[in-house]
Amino acid sequence: MRSLPPLRLLACALAVAVFASIPLISILSYGFRVGWDEIRPLVLRPLIGELLLNTLWLCATATAGCIALGLGLAWILERTSLPFAALWRALLAAPLAIPAFINSYAWITVRPELDGLKAATIVTVLSYYPFVLLPVAATLRGLDPALEESARALGTGPVRTFLRVVLPQLRTPILGGGLLVSLHLLAEYGAIEQLRYPTFATAIIAQYESTFASTAANVLAGVLVACCLVLVTLEVFLRGRARTARVGSGASRSRPRIRLGWWAIPVTAGVAGVVALGIGVPAYSVTHWLTYTGADSWTLGEIAPVVWSTLKLGAAASVIAVAVGFPVAWLAVRYRSALTTALERTTYLASSLPGVVVGLALVTASIRYARPLYQTTPLIIAAYVMLFLPRAMVNLRSAIQQAPPSLDQASRALGQSALATFLRVTIPLAAPGILAAMALVFLAVTTELTATLLLAPTGTHTLATEFWAATSEIDYPGAAPYAVCMIVLSTPAAWLLLRQSHFTGASYE
Amino acid sequence: MHALSKRALAPIAALAALALAACGGSSGGSGETGSSGGTETSAGATPTLDTGVTLVLYNAQHDTLSAAWVAAFTAETGVKVEIRQGSDLTMANQIVAEGSASPADVFLTENSPGMSLVENAGLLAPLDKATLAQVPASFKPSSGKWTGIAARSTVMAYNPAMIAEADLPTSIMDLRDAKWDGKWGAAPKGADFQAIVSAMLELKGESATADWLKALKSNGQQFTGNTAAMKAVNAGTVASAIIYHYYWYGDQAKTKENSANVQLHFFKNQDPGAFLSVSGGGVLASSKHPNEAQALVNFITGKTGQKVLADGTAFEYCVATDAPSNPALKPMTQLSPPTVDLSKLNSPKVVTLVTNAGLI
Amino acid sequence: MNDGAALEVRGISKSFGRLRVLDGIDLTIPGRTTTAILGPSGCGKTTLLRLVAGFERSDGGTISIAGRSVQGSGRSTPPNRRDVGYVAQEGALFPHLDVRANIGFGLARWPAGRKAKRSRVEQLIELVGLDRGHAARHPHELSGGQQQRVALARALARRPSLVLLDEPFSSLDASARVSTRTAVAAALREEGVTTLLVTHDQSEALALADQVAVMVAGRFRQVAPGPEIYLRPIDLECARLLGAGSTLQGRAAGDWVECALGRLPLADSAPFTSAAVFIRPEQVTVHSGTAAVVTAVDYLGADKLAAIRLPSGEVVEARLAGTAALAAGDQVDVRVEGTVLAFASLDALGAKANSG
Structure with a gap:
């Protein structure tokens, strides 16, 4: 177990870590090349302060909202006698299948006057609360009931038991979910742009619009990168050495749920309200525009090529992401050490950067250093791989854990070669996780907007860019079919995330 | 945008x-x-x-x-x-x-x-x-x-329910006045806007233009794109917006969904606001x-x-x-655009001005 | 604390759906004593403990702790107001708190100063025999036995009227089990606390309890001091739950019973004829002879357990000194020392009675 990793594998993983760091390196080196004198007037100006404040405000309100909503809903789902809990769980997870920019489009369809911080908070909370709900619910479900019982027997009332015993166990999923929400908010462009709330992500695009991959755009990106890094560090610091694993090993007993009695009516109404806002509004709006009288502006002939090119990009990116992630995940699981963990973390860190930053970095770098790659399909696929590698890694990790070394040894002792063992034992056991990894990357690509806007080769259009083009022209009926395609393509990913969180209690990303 | x-x-x-x-x-x-x-x-x-x-x-x-x-x-x-x-x-x-x-x-x-x-x-x-x-x-x-x-003409799209025709400004520069506080908007991230500003810069000079941009930043509403600006005028979110003429005509020819409550005001007398881009x-x-x-x-x-x-x-x-x-369209002969030397319309300078005003 | 009944359970029943788990349970635990509920898994013993703790509500009956009614006439006191201590099967230590904080958890609202609370925690660490160096550790840094000691200290901290132990040693390995059991017994004795222990291990019950309540299928079969149940079990099942033994067919007549091992004296005279004769392995002695055949010998270290086939075909177990020279296939004679137990309705037991 503690043996040294094979050098060739280590070299692969090292290459992957460097590859994943390209956007970060590009932004940093741009800064060094240009020099502080040119950067200073761009950083130290009121707009940056404004954007910083706006971005932080949104992060604060929406992350708090997601945690409050996710925690409350998770508690209702897991601890009360809510009728049809399984159905509600699925419906409450459904916003995972609706990209935030489609949600935004749906909301301004219903309430055209929506804009600013309040609107951005409402829409992003309704889009992202499942990121908190699912891991918290999974942890609540996995908690040893004896913990709460012991606390009760020690004279602690139900509320204080929740605060003193349950909540500390939920620290990891709450912080993890909160981080995920915050990173998404830092990166979110489409949803927030439609609601006229300027943040760094929208400002970078605006600057790109006026000046292309200029110093000003790269400086904004640099500040956004700093925000991401601060956030990731903060999460590590807050999480600290939280101990939340079950200490014992016995099977958890099913616990009695709190009987709602007449409370079932208002609680169910509240849950139904969240569902109505979270998926009812998008469903209504998309249906409205699809059946709108002026909706003849789209035809199969127009949409089919877009779907096809989106599918091709998604397939390529998912295969490559899994191939690239495998050696790193393998090392991290099989040869755990400070080095391999650092390599694994690097792929996560680099990928916490928003799509707009990765897009801008690759445009800047390719036009300068890799001209043959400029405006090509390989470059945009590389961007997807950088962005979505963590989704693959999380699943690859658990996939590899399904095939512990003891099985390898058993197979080798039965006369199988290393290769035969890999093919006959490891791969079959890891296959479901590998497929899940591919599916999640694939589906993330189908709704990626900002990096695609910047990097798509001439003539390549994806569902997200076409949807965005239509909504920017306020051509809402024209955007509806693309919205439907994206929702349909995202549904399997949402289902997969729901299933994973339900049966394994695993977090994701 | x-x-x-x-x-x-x-x-x-x-x-x-x-x-x-x-x-x-x-x-x-x-x-x-x-x-x-x-x-x-x-x-x-x-x-x-x-x-x-x-x-x-x-x-x-x-x-x-x-x-x-x-x-x-x-x-x-x-x-x-x-x-x-x-x-x-x-x-x-x-x-x-x-x-x-x-x-x-x-x-x-x-x-x-x-x-x-x-x-x-x-x-x-x-x-x-x-x-x-x-x-x-x-x-x-x-x-x-x-x-x-x-070519496209600069116009002021306004909501007649919110601004009487008599109160319309005679020059785009008037929007700097305090009485227009909160009553107008524009889409400053777009090239359309920056073209108008470049004409203004050419005709009125740097300090007047910088003032005007500052006024937009503090008194005006900012939109993402001219359609969104016109839509806001139509919905009454803002009383008026500086856009190009064709957004209105295009919507009028379709469903009028975003322009039913909008009228166009064409500036006259070779005003920068009458700029034909x-x-x-x-x-x-x-x-x-x-x-x-x-x-x-x-x-x-x-x-x-x-x-x-x-x-x-x-x-x-x-x-x-x-x-x-x-x-x-309103016939081009009825427009009175300012005369500008096209090669003098300067984009880097305009971007700097707009950036300095904190609009991008 | 009064020295009367610390726990009084009357007519408690509990069903889960259509499955009746407890059926009219009565139990009294005198103050400062330990009672063990002994029974096979699934007999309902843990459910009874959870009802007493207040984690579940019974369908009927009453429970009072230290003279205070906590369950009855449709009212149920929540667990936090029952004044009980509870040790779960695997300790259920709070993983986010260190040993000290775990033990002090219940003292948050204890009417005492901070200093008194701190010294109470230190006292408990010592009481359960924990190394002081472990006090700042987190649960995952402790062994299973240490975790159980912390769990007990935590449960005892508030000096509850009643401590409930739910199979506290079942998850430990054999060596830790005995040492932990000894430490727990000592701590309970020193605190002088009334204890209800649930277990399926007869040695645990016998070692810790003043009173053993044997539960089978949701009912108590026999409630008495351990040695009494061991010596005078009320039926064959109680006899078997309290230790190993062999069962032979026999015919009883008054104070005697006739079986494959001859005519043996009964502990109590039997009012029936057809009998199941129950013989503990330590009563069986082996002598040189040819009447029976040794079929298997289990070497257990200090002693040996030999299975011996009698001429009747029945098999009887004998406990021998570890040094005794005996091997499978040897021919021997077998005798029984002391009085034996006989129970009625052997026929009903059928073929099962043949196996030891």
């Missing part, structure tokens, strides 16, 4: 091309599609075009308009065109960054400053004389490196297919190209000599 996100309707363009080709092929010279004009332009420009090449068009014009131009061009000449959609200044800066290795053959803009940026970088080839002859001097720079292909077309010096690229610009400024513009839903003014604009 909206330019980057505009749809490139390549499939539709292909369909349109097929339709046009079928039309021309079956009925020979029905004349309906203006093929008589087309023959004249192509005969005058470049008689031998290589139909095997595919031009790359960096298009910052409205995608539907360019798609229609390209479809008609391909139908007439057989030369295929691949469109990369973007916004004026993104693409202008992009071409500058790409330098002589740019994949672009032809560049079309919505406004002239982006084109000037590329011209000043020395990346444009001189246009064919025949092409330049099709457009009057007021719609092209003296350098002959590019030409106007369409010229959309440009140019050929890259680095183009590997100069003949075909020249032919495309020639086509767009020729009779057929201008008729595609007039007949379509773009509602921009035609600029070629004797080319009638869409009859729905």
Whole structure:
């Protein structure tokens, strides 16, 4: 177990870590090349302060909202006698299948006057609360009931038991979910742009619009990168050495749920309200525009090529992401050490950067250093791989854990070669996780907007860019079919995330 | 803003091309599609075009308009065109960054400053004389490196329920006054806006322009794109907005959904607010297919190209000599735009001013 | 604390759906004593403990702790107001708190100063025999036995009227089990606390309890001091739950019973004829002879357990000194020392009675 990793594998993983760091390196080196004198007037100006404040405000309100909503809903789902809990769980997870920019489009369809911080908070909370709900619910479900019982027997009332015993166990999923929400908010462009709330992500695009991959755009990106890094560090610091694993090993007993009695009516109404806002509004709006009288502006002939090119990009990116992630995940699981963990973390860190930053970095770098790659399909696929590698890694990790070394040894002792063992034992056991990894990357690509806007080769259009083009022209009926395609393509990913969180209690990303 | 996100309707363009080709092929010279004009332009420009090449068009014009131009061009000449959609200044800066290795053959803009940026970088080839002859001097720079292909007028879109006609400003500069506090808006991230500002800079000087931008930042509302601004006026979110005329005409011709409660106010007396912005077309010096690229610009400024513009839903003014604009528009003769030297409209300076004002 | 009944359970029943788990349970635990509920898994013993703790509500009956009614006439006191201590099967230590904080958890609302609370925690660490160096550790840094000691200390901290132990040693390995059991017994004795222990391990019950309640299928079969149940079990099942033994067919007559091992004296005279004769392995002695055959010998270290086939075909187990020279296949004679137990209705037991 503690043996040294094979050098060739280590070299692969090292290459992957460097590859994943390209956007970060590009932004940093741009800064060094240009020099502080040119950067200073761009950083130290009121707009940056404004954007910083706006971005932080949104992060604060929406992350708090997601945690409050996710925690409350998770508690209702897991601890009360809510009728049809399984159905509600699925419906409450459904916003995972609706990209935030489609949600935004749906909301301004219903309430055209929506804009600013309040609107951005409402829409992003309704889009992202499942990121908190699912891991918290999974942890609540996995908690040893004896913990709460012991606390009760020690004279602690139900509320204080929740605060003193349950909540500390939920620290990891709450912080993890909160981080995920915050990173998404830092990166979110489409949803927030439609609601006229300027943040760094929208400002970078605006600057790109006026000046292309200029110093000003790269400086904004640099500040956004700093925000991401601060956030990731903060999460590590807050999480600290939280101990939340079950200490014992016995099977958890099913616990009695709190009987709602007449409370079932208002609680169910509240849950139904969240569902109505979270998926009812998008469903209504998309249906409205699809059946709108002026909706003849789209035809199969127009949409089919877009779907096809989106599918091709998604397939390529998912295969490559899994191939690239495998050696790193393998090392991290099989040869755990400070080095391999650092390599694994690097792929996560680099990928916490928003799509707009990765897009801008690759445009800047390719036009300068890799001209043959400029405006090509390989470059945009590389961007997807950088962005979505963590989704693959999380699943690859658990996939590899399904095939512990003891099985390898058993197979080798039965006369199988290393290769035969890999093919006959490891791969079959890891296959479901590998497929899940591919599916999640694939589906993330189908709704990626900002990096695609910047990097798509001439003539390549994806569902997200076409949807965005239509909504920017306020051509809402024209955007509806693309919205439907994206929702349909995202549904399997949402289902997969729901299933994973339900049966394994695993977090994701 | 909206330019980057505009749809490139390549499939539709292909369909349109097929339709046009079928039309021309079956009925020979029905004349309906203006093929008589087309023959004249192509005969005058470049008689031998290589139909095997595919031009790359960096298009910052409205995608539907360019798609229609390209479809008609391909139908007439057989030369295929691949469109990369973007916004004026993104693409202008992009071409500058790409330098002589740019994949672009032809560049079309919505406004002239982006084109000037590329011209000043020395990346444009001189246009064919025949092409330049099709457009009057007021719609092209003296350098002959590019030409106007369409024009749009600055207007103030207002909600009559919120502003009485009598209270409308006589100059766009009036919006700096405190009495307009909170009553107007614009889309400062877009190239359209920055073109208006460049005219203002040219006509009124730097400090007046900086003041005006400051007023927008503190007193005005900022929107993402002219459509969103007009929509807000229609909904009563803001009383008025500085936009281009064709957004209103386009919506009026469709459902009036975003303009039913909106009226247009055209500034007079050569006010900067009456600025007529010229959309440009140019050929890259680095183009590997100069003949075909020249032919495309020639086509767009020729009779057929201008008729595609007039007949379509773009509602921009035609600029070629004797080319009638869409009859729905307020006639160009009734406009009183300021006279501006196109080559003096300066985009980097404007971007700096807008950036300093904290608008981007 | 009074020295009367610390726990009084009357007529408690509990069903889960259609499954009746407890059926009219009565139990009294005198103050400062330990009662063990002993029974096979699934007999309902843990459910009874959870009812007493207040984690579940009974369908009927009453429970009072230290003279205070906590369950009855449709009212149920929540667990935090029952004044009980509870040690779960695997300790259920709070993973986010260190040993000290775990033990002090219940003292948050204890009417005492901070200093008194701190010294109470230190006292408990010592009481359960924990190394002081472990006090700042987190649960995952402790062994299973240490975790159980912390769990007990935590449960005892508030000096509850009643401590409930739910199979507290079942997850430990054999060596830790005995040492932990000894430490727990000592701590309970020193605190003088009334204890209800649930277990399926007869040695645990016998070692810790003043009173053993044998539960089978949701009912108590026998409630008495351990040695009494061991010596005078009320039926064959109680006899078997309290230790190993062999069962032979026999015919009883008054104070005697006739079986494959001859005519043996009964502990109590039998009012029936057809009998199941129950013989503990330590009563069986082996002598040289040829009447029976040794079929298997289990070497257990200090002693050996030999299975011996009698001429009747029945098999009887004998406990021998570890040094005794005996091997499978040897021919021996077998005798029984002391009185034996006989139970009625052997026929009903059928073939099962043959196996030891």
